[in-house]
Amino acid sequence: MPPTGPDTAIPGRPAADLRPAGRDPSDRRNRGRGAAAQNRSALVAAAREVFADVGYDAPLSSVARRAGVGQGSLYRHFPDRVSLALAAFEENVSELEALADRPGTTVEDCLSLLAEQSIAAVAYIHLLSGRADDPRVAAVAQRVTAVLAATLPEAQQAGRLGRHLDASDLLMAVGMVSGLLTQVPAAGRRATAGRAWALLHRALVP
Amino acid sequence: MPPTGPDTAIPGRPAADLRPAGRDPSDRRNRGRGAAAQNRSALVAAAREVFADVGYDAPLSSVARRAGVGQGSLYRHFPDRVSLALAAFEENVSELEALADRPGTTVEDCLSLLAEQSIAAVAYIHLLSGRADDPRVAAVAQRVTAVLAATLPEAQQAGRLGRHLDASDLLMAVGMVSGLLTQVPAAGRRATAGRAWALLHRALVP
DNA sequence: TACGAACCGGACAGTGCTGTCCGGTCGCTG
DNA sequence: CAGCGACCGGACAGCACTGTCCGGTTCGTA
Secondary structure, three states: OOOOOHHHOOOOOOOOOOOOOOOOOOOHHHOOOOHHHHHHHHHHHHHHHHHHHHOOOOOHHHHHHHHOOOHHHHHHHOOOHHHHHHHHHHHHHHHHHHHHHOOOOOHHHHHHHHHHHHHHOHHHHHHHHHOOOOHHHHHHHHHHHHHHHHHHHHHHHOOOOOOOOOHHHHHHHHHHHHHHHHOOOHHHHHHHHHHHHHHHHHHHOO | OOOOOOOOOOOOOOOOOOOOOOOOOOOHHHOOOOHHHHHHHHHHHHHHHHHHHHOOOOOHHHHHHHHOOOHHHHHHHOOOHHHHHHHHHHHHHHHHHHHHHOOOOOHHHHHHHHHHHHHHOHHHHHHHHHOOOOHHHHHHHHHHHHHHHHHHHHHHHOOOOOOOOOHHHHHHHHHHHHHHHHOOOHHHHHHHHHHHHHHHHHHHOO
């Protein structure tokens, strides 16, 4: 072994995040009657960041810390991990549905958005593909599948995507890329996702 | 490797957890001077099963339990998780290298074997793709890449695989499938892997 | 201004995993 | 057959995360 310097420490982890992201738990303004909604949305935002950085298994205590909120408030708003995750990713789903509702949107647009979302939130796809037994999760997965199923036929009739595909194939492709991304440090995810989609592209066109 | 009998891992086992897999920790024969090698290989076999069932993050204590061996023996033989995993998956790698050395082996054969191995041992690919910073892991990944790099050109010249591919693309494809499999309960993995490879096939041929 | 419902933060007990340590067992060797 | 070193098993301390509980704060209302 070469005389490795201080570099021996964990390489891909520059940032220890004890930082309360601008919110201070002891700030009086977090307290009192009207703060509930603010605390809730701070928790959701923090959950998105932490799930993105650390993964779906991230400690919930670190979410509370990042949100600048006590443990108690976290568990009062979100009794378990799934309900927090669902709240955190609700925006992803509704954004996707909004995109699909806009006239002229293609299934490729939807896939692009999903791909982009999956880079920032591997845990989002992980949740969608993995916990199909939980009815709350299944409902969300169903909404995503519905978006793809609705937009896919147009692309197929236009000859841009192969007729061998169905909506579940597309969701599987997203799941494959996101599964690959979980194995890769966060810093390299965008590049890896690009390579993976480039490879997959050949599997999707006619 | 000593001529131990029950050496092969059983892939499709529904498998309870607490059972010591035929070995009893209090069995005197596990003790004494010559038992070290037997305990070691029992640990490796148990690790293969447990990593397959539970995943790479499985508790090491459950490996010791399944091997019918004390915690102390586990940590004496394998000081950390990576060294245990490397021992557990060494057989996969050497099997792959042996296949590649056999005349007439194609890169498709190697991919098939990798695909098959990844179903039984998602953690194996997870380790290969994920911990590239650990030099021991990197060495193993390099061996796998070398096998693919050596056999790929023949298939490309024969027109069976596209010239746009290189060995890292193939490893990435394996990583994508295995990443997808981690999101799926063990029971459905074979079927899911089949669907995923069917989709990917179109991305690999010219 | 005074009261109390709603809400907050953090301490804390419960739980599970890791890695170490040590008393005890075995079998080789003189 | 007695001694000794190698080896074993499991207890245990340390640590991290979960989810609960309670004293304290805030602000609407009277």
